[in-house]
């Protein structure tokens with residue numbers, strides 16, 4: 001019987017894509033349930049977590065839009081909902097008025113503490129996997145994330161370590177590290193926060 005590897009690959013990728021879509025829908029439904037308990041949508045919770053975990057100077061409307069793969073207008077709508085709920089506020093950059101920084105209010109911080117429980121349901125599902133499936137899943141998902149990043153579908157924020165722009169410990173004192181992308185010295189604490197501009201060393 002004639003065996004066409006190209007056709008086989010096409011069939012496998014089609015059924016894998018379908019499985020991924022089903023998983024994405026199931027995760028969306030789990031997230032919606034959990035977010036509803038906080039009176040928020042999943043993407044609003046994503047926004048709060050993005051603001052909390054990302055370095056202050058990188059927390060802008062533009063970087064948030066990129067992190068969720070949405071347009072600027074959509075990101076603004078999501079963020080305005082959080083402003084109306086009193087969970088975040090916006091600050092116009094004093095350096096460039098086109099840049100809007102985002103910050104959590106005290107109420108937003110209080111909610112972040114409660115959100116520690118958010119995502120547990122999905123974690124429970126993952127925990128029920130057989131030990132032998134973990135490595136395969138990690139490797140497969142890692143490869144998929146990398147391709148989606150390369151093709152511009154996904155932004156993964158990471159701390160400075162391992163970034164091509166990071167120059168660690170080049171001076172002594174409170175700001176020992178340097179980023180040659182933003183041309184700024186950084187405290188050690190700031191270098192540990194997530195940055196959406198992280199560019200992996202090759």
Ligand code: SF4
Nearest residue numbers: 160163165166179195
């Ligand atoms: S060194 Fe990399 S990760 Fe750190 S602030 Fe600069 S661009 Fe972001």
